[in-house]
Amino acid sequence: MSGSNVKKRIAIIGAGIAGLACARELVQHGHDVHVFEKSRGPGGRMPTRWLNREAEPPVGFDHGTQYFQATAPAFADLLAQAEAAGAVAQWGGKVVDLGYGLTKLHTSDAVRWVGTPGMASLARFMSQGLNIHLQARVAEVYRPADKYQLTLHLGDGTVQVESGFDAVVCAVPAEQVVPLFEGVHEPLACMAAGVHSNVTWALMLTPREALKVDFDGAFVVDSPLGWICRDSSKPGRAVGDRWLLQATADWSRQHKDYSSEEVGKMLLDVFCNVTGQLVEEPLAMVAHRWLYSLPINPLDIRCYFDEGHMLGACGDWLSGVRVEDAFLSGHALGNQMSNTFNSTVIQ
Structure with a gap:
């Protein structure tokens, strides 16, 4: 029929x-x-939070999902079609595990995919x-x-x-x-x-000068930050030094009702401490609260x-x-x- x-x-x-x-x-x-x-x-x-859609490539931030991976054939097939159309690409950025005074390469064989020019x-x-x-x-x-x-x-x-x-x-x-x-x-x-879903605070950060670190993404340990990423290192992105900082679920929940300005200042301080970089008067800094990010259970x-x-x-x-x-x-x-x-x- x-x-x-x-x-x-x-x-x-x-x-x-x-x-x-x-x-x-x-x-x-x-x-x-x-x-x-x-x-x-x-x-x-x-x-993708676009800052300038008119630029080529456009300038923006991936302020939600950072990357994705494929193991199932149906999803892998979709990504193959999307890659052929220029909508996704593999991100080969260097990812580390980062703590205070500790940096080691994050070991994973999985390919990380991102949308291009934005998620x-x-x-x-x-x-x-x-x-x-x-x-x-x-x-x-x-x-x-x-x-x-x-x-x-x-x-x-x-x-x-x-x-x-x-x-x-x-x-x-x-x-x-x-x-x-x-x-x-x-x-x-x-x-x-x-x-129930986690609350997650994300901070979009544009420093005045490029940070002198030798990684593009980091899983941060024992910190209010859980993940930091040089967003501009992903394929198809505009040049510049733009960072995306994600707070942990516990920290985000405890600071759920803080203003975005307060959260931005606190996470910037943590970021400076954990990277050992001084970021003074950034060009732009915007915090976004995901009220329902990832499901807990x-x-x-x-x-x-x-x-x-x-x-x-x-x-x-x-x-x-x-x-x-x-x-x-x-x-x-x-x-x-x-x-x-x-x-x-x-x-």
Whole structure:
């Protein structure tokens, strides 16, 4: 039976890697898929903060996910396609383990991949051919009969209602699932309520002069900082010396309610101490708080789908904390839903 006979209208909430992977599978099987994303671009926690989009290459920071790795064939295939299109590249930066007075090479055979010219480039590549509604925050999900209806708060301040969806996929962090679905589907809301995410502070730093260190990235031990990276060392980046500093989960949680200015000053002091470099009056310094970064206790299931309610969920809070886990979650859900739609019409 051809896909056109089982074509479904499906809403996906969230255009992170999981939501995009799910959408790609469903579209490939001939379904009418609408992805709703509250931000100005796709990518979720794999964003790029552009400082100058007009430059060539553009100047920016990867202030969320720092790199990703591939072990599963499906994700490796996607990266091969994205690499051929110039959307990702291997990052061969020198990565060390760094402590106060201690530096040693971080041993790992795994290839580190990044988006080019910024981390968000992978999501933009995955978005090709998809119907994505940006700056469209889903405020309410409602199912009056056998079809779903979404209430959207748009970027221009207006409210819009989209209806007639046969199925809905939730591809947002666990903490955002609960208020959306507790009145619609209690089992999903209860599952999500048991998962919690770390808070993470990230600092985007542009020193006046290039730092004299012999590494590009470092896992920092016994410090408020967990990771530091010369962001400009990644392939396809604009020249200059730009650093991304990520605080540990414990430090970020303890300083969750501090102002970005306070956090910036504290993390800069730590950075100077651990690197032995004096960074005075940086050209730019901006701290960003990720309220829901990585899940602390993912459920270790690939994805969730309730056939009776035509409701699915995918993302790292279900499957695991890596970018690859999020991709595989969405990929699996898209296939499961397509198989379900086909089997329900074949007598």
